[in-house]
Amino acid sequence: MQHVITVYNDMFDHIDGVMRALAKKKTQWKEDLFFAVKLARQKLSKYYSEVTSTTGMLQISAHIIDPFRKLRSFRKWG
């Protein structure tokens, strides 16, 4: 439970990195890949937005209740 937020953010970081690498590419397959990655980010954003819902509070609380994480990751991201 306590890893959910971290995994989400790692996935976002990875997708953003791939999008930055593919942003200026003009090859057809790279443009297609960029479009697919963009859709993946939208889908992931949809699920991540539910973290702030009532059920998502459990994941945030689990992240905070981990004595090795607490608010450290939030400070890094915030």
Place this chain on the structure above:
Amino acid sequence: MNPEVETSYTMQYPEAFLKYVDNEYCAKHRHVPVNKLETLPSSNLVPSATASGSYQSSFDPYDSCSDDEEYLTPNNVAETTPGQSDRVARLLSAAWLYLNSPPEAPMHWGQINPNLNEYHSDPMEISSAFWIPDIIDWWRQQEETHQKCADLSNVERDIFSIMPHGVGVEATFSLHRDVIGWRQSENDSEMKEDPVQSKVHRMAKVHDCVEMWQGSQNIRATQKESCSQNKQMTAVGYISDTEEIVNVFWSLFQHDSPAAFKLSERSLLPPALSAKDLPGGRTQILNVRRTWRINHHPVESDKDRAPASISDTNDWLN
């Protein structure tokens, strides 16, 4: 929480956590009822409370299987007692203390294998040495040693008993795995729409498999046949190491040099089998005339004729 304001996560998440603790744990203590004897039905009397003379019930807010829901009606709910308010205060203060304290450093109560980066080590051995933070044990220690954060152990126990894929957001991924994941072929909608096509597709796969099997059997039979032929040929002596060692009759040699190397018209070797004689007739052996190898005679070699002395050497050079 406001998901649009990402920069305020640092403030929003602690507030949300405190609100969660307040709602889930402190609210129950605020509404713990004070039972009065005249209002209680006789069946709900608690022997321990009666024996001790206390009019407070032994209501356990974490006991979900009890009949205490009846006491949560507005008529029976009293204000928070001093002990309960103290408990709420302790819980919130524990949450505040926990949030304001720095995170635990792993090296304080765990050992990390210094050889983790050894490239050639056994992967199983390396993984067995991985240090995984035991959160449950940390909270157990907090509870046993009555630390300031010990009151939060109930929160930890409730949260970490939830399976991650049972939470709504993660359950979405579990559902999608049924559609896109390992069972995709079984849920393929096109196959379900046309069962005849599906059957034909499977039969085509079986037919291809049978054809491949027959082809492999033919190849194997051919290999076996050729292997047996090769063995027979070797037994006949086609590849022999002794066929060239033949004693040469000196009568074949003539003193005139061109005729000395003239090949004989009649071969002394046993005649080679032609392709017709071979079983299978695949290998054709050309009957090539050979230049006879002449065995060395025990004559004087150059070494034997070497000069014995230097004077003789000079004579020999001159």
